[in-house]
Amino acid sequence: MSKTKGTKAKCVTGSGIYELKDGTLLSDTGTNQFQVVEKAEVNLFDKNDVNELLEKYSFEPEIEKDILKYSQRAVKQNNKKSKAVIYVPIVPLTKSTTISYYSYGGYDLKDTKIDLYNQETDVITLIQGTASKSFVDGVTQGIFSIGGIFSKAISIFGSGMSLLDSIEDVIGVVTGTSSSNYAKTHLQYDAHTKYTSVDWGYGYETSMITQSLYARKEQFEFNMTTSSGNVVDTTERSIYEWEESDDYDNPAPEAIINTGFVKDYRIGYEIGDYTFEF
Incomplete structure (x- = not known):
């Protein structure tokens, strides 16, 4: 659906989804076209709900694999409120027999979008044993990457502060080491x-x-x-950072370059020696 025909639609999410007066949902492709989509919500903790979703829609293998991964994580974490909102491209009802969602550069394309809210990563162990104190003293920042390439570093604990400083704010001075020492972490996020x-x-x-x-x-x-x-205790720090792939709002120009493999520009977040993927 071309944007040049006076299409009037209201934005219903902050991530490029719009709604017409008749309830039709549109996804902004970043080109001069909208794509008609259907909204599907799934409780990732509910295996039956997930299976019904996968039976209803013919997703590409990469999408189905990720949905199953998100579901397995929700079950592992016993997160009964874990939910995904999926915007599935559909073909408008026309007389045309050609399946075309939107086009760019002579190619037909479609965007499938998965929104995850109030998610938590698995808990990972950053360090354990007698080296834990010196390790956490060296943890001062988190590092974002896009497709494995450095994007930016952020100070988690405040300028010049380390994870050790944050720990000592909670329990007082760390005076020694023990084989029982450790540090673990997990993130809360939307993706x-x-x-x-x-x-x-x-x-x-x-x-x-x-x-x-x-x-x-x-x-x-x-x-x-x-x-x-x-x-044994915990410390929590707010991050409140947005990070986005360069072509997220307009993927078509690079997507039509056929490299023979999937170009994966997802976000990574590195803390210590571990990188979270979302």
Whole structure:
């Protein structure tokens, strides 16, 4: 659907979804066209709900794999409120027999979008054992990457502060080390992932994956040694950072370059020696 025909629609999400007066949902492709989509909500904790979704829609393998991954994580975390909102491209009812969602550069394309809200990563162990104190003293920032390439670094604890400083704000001075010491972490976030597929002449295949991420909070659990002995506690820091793939709002120009593999520009977040992927 061309944007040049006076289309009037209201924005219903902050990530490029609009609604016409008749209830039709449109996705902004970043070109001069909208794409008609259908909204599907799924409880990722509910395996039956997930299976019904996968039976209803013929997703590309990369999309189905990620939906199953998100579902498995929700079950593992016992997160009964884990939800995905998926905007599935559909073909408008016309007399045309050609399946075309939108076009660019002589190719037919479609964007499938998965929105995840109030998610948590798995808890990972950053360090354990007697080296824990010196390790957390060196953790001062988080690093965002896009497609594995450095994007930006952020100070998590405040200028010049480390994870050790944050820990000592909670339990007092860490005076020694122990084989029982450790530091663990996990993140709270929202993620909007876009899968752009191109019809190369033999059906649609995923060409590019882009992402917009909102990192909310990072929580650390630790076991550290004080003058009173080993103490287990937590410290939490707000992040409130947006990070987005360069072509998230307009993936078509790069998506139509056929490289023979999926161009994956999802966000990574590195803390210590570990990188979270979303």
